[in-house]
Amino acid sequence: MNESKVKRDPEGTRRRILEAATQQFSTLGLAGARVDAIATAAGTNERMLYYYFESKEGLYVAVLEAMYVEFANHEVSQDLSGLQPADAIRALALSIWDYLRSNPQWLNLINNENLHGGQYLERSPKLREAISPVISLLSATLARGAAAGDFRADVDALDFYVTLVAMGYYVVSNRFTLKAFIGRDYSEPSAIEAVSAMHVEMLLSFLRPASAAASLYPASAGAAAREDGARMN
Known part of the structure; x- marks a missing residue:
C-alpha cells in the first residue's frame, strides 16, 4: 500500500492492523503471532505498526481492549427498560450467550490471556471503564x-453478572472437550436451546424471593423443612 495513502487514512490503517492482529493472536497466541505477517495482512509495514502500537505486546493489549469494549457495547x-425484570434478565443472558457462540476469536483471546495470568489485561486502564455501564444496566x-x-434485594450485581457469563462461556469454550468427554455436542441447536433454558431458570430461581420460591416449589420446601426437623430431633 502506498505510504502517503496510509498517512492520509490513519484510522483506517490502525483499524486494519487491529483486524489483522486479532486474527493472528486469536489463532497463534501472543508468542506465535508475527509482526511482519500482521503488517502484510493489514496492507502496511512494520514501521507503521510500531508507530501506532509501540510494540507487539502493545498491539496485543490494544486487541484485547477492542474485543472487551465491543463485547460490553453489545x-x-x-x-431492557421496557421489559419486565425477569424477561430483561432472560433477554440479557440469551444475548450474551449468543454473542459468545458467534465470536470464537474472543474466546480464544480470553483463553490465551488466561495462560499469561491476565498480566497484559492488567496494563489496560480502559477495561474497568468498559464494564461499568454493563454493571449499571x-x-x-x-x-x-x-x-x-x-x-x-440482596443480589450483588457484579457476582451475578460473572455467574451469568460463566454459564454460557463454559459450554462454548469447552464444547470440543465436552463432546469428546461426555458425548454431547453443545453446538447443536437442540442442546443450545435445552441448556440455555435450564441456565435461565437457574438464574431466575436464584433471584426469586424466598417466599416466591416456596410458593413455586411447595413440595420441595415441605420436604426440606421435614428434613431440618428430623435433624433437630
Whole structure:
C-alpha cells in the first residue's frame, strides 16, 4: 500500500492492523503471532505498526481492549427498560450467550490471556471503564425486580453478572472437550436451546424471593423443612 495513502487514512490503517492482529493472536497466541505477517495482512509495514502500537505486546493489549469494549457495547446497546425484570434478565443472558457462540476469536483471546495470568489485561486502564455501564444496566434491572417484589434485594450485581457469563462461556469454550468427554455436542441447536433454558431458570430461581420460591416449589420446601426437623430431633 502506498505510504502517503496510509498517512492520509490513519484510522483506517490502525483499524486494519487491529483486524489483522486479532486474527493472528486469536489463532497463534501472543508468542506465535508475527509482526511482519500482521503488517502484510493489514496492507502496511512494520514501521507503521510500531508507530501506532509501540510494540507487539502493545498491539496485543490494544486487541484485547477492542474485543472487551465491543463485547460490553453489545450488552449495553440493549434496551431492557421496557421489559419486565425477569424477561430483561432472560433477554440479557440469551444475548450474551449468543454473542459468545458467534465470536470464537474472543474466546480464544480470553483463553490465551488466561495462560499469561491476565498480566497484559492488567496494563489496560480502559477495561474497568468498559464494564461499568454493563454493571449499571444490570443493577438497574435487579433494582426494578426487587422494587416489584419479583427479585430478592440482596443480589450483588457484579457476582451475578460473572455467574451469568460463566454459564454460557463454559459450554462454548469447552464444547470440543465436552463432546469428546461426555458425548454431547453443545453446538447443536437442540442442546443450545435445552441448556440455555435450564441456565435461565437457574438464574431466575436464584433471584426469586424466598417466599416466591416456596410458593413455586411447595413440595420441595415441605420436604426440606421435614428434613431440618428430623435433624433437630
